[in-house]
Amino acid sequence: MGESREAFREAVGEVPVGHADQRVFAGLTKLVTDRCTFEMDVGHPPATLRAEVFAPGDGGTRQALDPLQPFDRASVIAEVGHWPSPWAAGP
8 A cells, every 4th residue: 555556566566476377366466456556647737737738729729730640749748838748749
């Protein structure tokens, strides 16, 4: 209780499991994980972050895009600007 998802994964990875029991262990791990509640400290409310990131795509910005050009996700994230952006370098 009070541990991160990463700590849980590390602890699960340290449990010795025989070859014959791997499938059962994976199923039990999944059931336990589904019952857990993990919190993320992103520094900003997720609803606010989503609103700021998706707002540029719901109006004039989308109409101004060239339909023959790929959508540039990094530029939208940069436009929001004040958020730390692990997604800016995405695929």
